[in-house]
Amino acid sequence: MDPRLIWLYDFVIVAGLFLLGLIGLLVMRNLVKLLISIEVLTKGVSLALIASGFAQQNRLVMQSVVVTLIVVEVVVVAVALALIVNLYRRTGSLDVRRLADLKW
Amino acid sequence: MILHLVLLAAIAVCALRAVLLTDLLRSAISLALASAALSILFFELGVPYAAVFELSVGAGLVMVLLVSAIGLTKRAPPENEEEGKSLVLIIPVLTLLALAVIDIIAFASLDSRILPVPGAQAASFEETLWRVRWLDVLAQLGMILAGVFAVLVLFRKENDPIVIAPRNEGSARVEEPHGS
Numbered sequence: 001m002d003p004r005l006i007w008l009y010d011f012v013i014v015a016g017l018f019l020l021g022l023i024g025l026l027v028m029r030n031l032v033k034l035l036i037s038i039e040v041l042t043k044g045v046s047l048a049l050i051a052s053g054f055a056q057q058n059r060l061v062m063q064s065v066v067v068t069l070i071v072v073e074v075v076v077v078a079v080a081l082a083l084i085v086n087l088y089r090r091t092g093s094l095d096v097r098r099l100a101d102l103k104w
Numbered sequence: 105m106i107l108h109l110v111l112l113a114a115i116a117v118c119a120l121r122a123v124l125l126t127d128l129l130r131s132a133i134s135l136a137l138a139s140a141a142l143s144i145l146f147f148e149l150g151v152p153y154a155a156v157f158e159l160s161v162g163a164g165l166v167m168v169l170l171v172s173a174i175g176l177t178k179r180a181p182p183e184n185e186e187e188g189k190s191l192v193l194i195i196p197v198l199t200l201l202a203l204a205v206i207d208i209i210a211f212a213s214l215d216s217r218i219l220p221v222p223g224a225q226a227a228s229f230e231e232t233l234w235r236v237r238w239l240d241v242l243a244q245l246g247m248i249l250a251g252v253f254a255v256l257v258l259f260r261k262e263n264d265p266i267v268i269a270p271r272n273e274g275s276a277r278v279e280e281p282h283g284s
Contacts, residue, residue: 009108015200033123040138043142047145060228064240075250076251077169085173085203
């Protein structure tokens with residue numbers, strides 16, 4: 001396999017994942033869907049790091065960076081879900097349009 | 105190469121379903137499938153530790169957390185989810201095509217810069233993680249501790265002495281049971 005060709009194919013999907021996550025963040029109203037969009041964004045970043053490491057024959061460093069990224073991703077998901085459950089208990093809804101209490 | 109392309113297509117389809125589906129449970133399952141396909145791709149690219157982490161944590165733990173949170177909530181009325189759906193369907197396709205063109209142009213311009221790094225494969229993964237990237241390990245520890253404390257604070261009880269802010273009328277709804 002040509003590493004540069006793999007890099008090209010991977011980065012088309014990376015662009016798609018990043019774009020999909022971004023569109024989800026901009027359009028979706030549900031808090032859980034927003035979190036899933038962030039997850040999709042993170043998958044794109046993971047794939048970009050590994051594909052770059054594969055293309056540059058520098059997999060070990062990228063692998064350790066991706067492991068760190070996965071740990072950070074899980075912490076973000078856990079804290080975000082705790083926030084979402086608390087907000088649902090307060091407002092009875094997962095709609096972001098109902099979270100207008102901080103506006104003035 | 106064929107397996108690689110199939111896995112890339114599976115990741116794209118599962119991610120698309122994860123974002124576009126209105127059912128949260130199916131959406132979470134699609135995200136887990138995308139993570140599983142990504143982990144197989146990592147195995148194929150020769151990064152087994154990242155693949156194991158992605159499979160166990162990205163596909164397993166995150167899905168358990170998402171399903172647990174979805175189980176604590178109720179299904180929203182369908183009209184809340186329909187807004188902007190045509191935008192969601194049209195804009196990604198057009199922008200993906202534009203990004204693919206940009207990607208190919210960037211690939212052509214960066215072609216000469218992508219060179220093998222000499223000596224990069226000399227060290228093992230353990231040495232790379234614990235000696236070269238030791239600061240990342242410390243940061244992971246800090247992140248995990250911060251996450252644990254944040255979750256503990258968010259799920260504290262209302263009569264906990266940590267509460268400083270005075271109660272108002274809106275907080276009375278907190279004690280109502282939900283999702284049962």
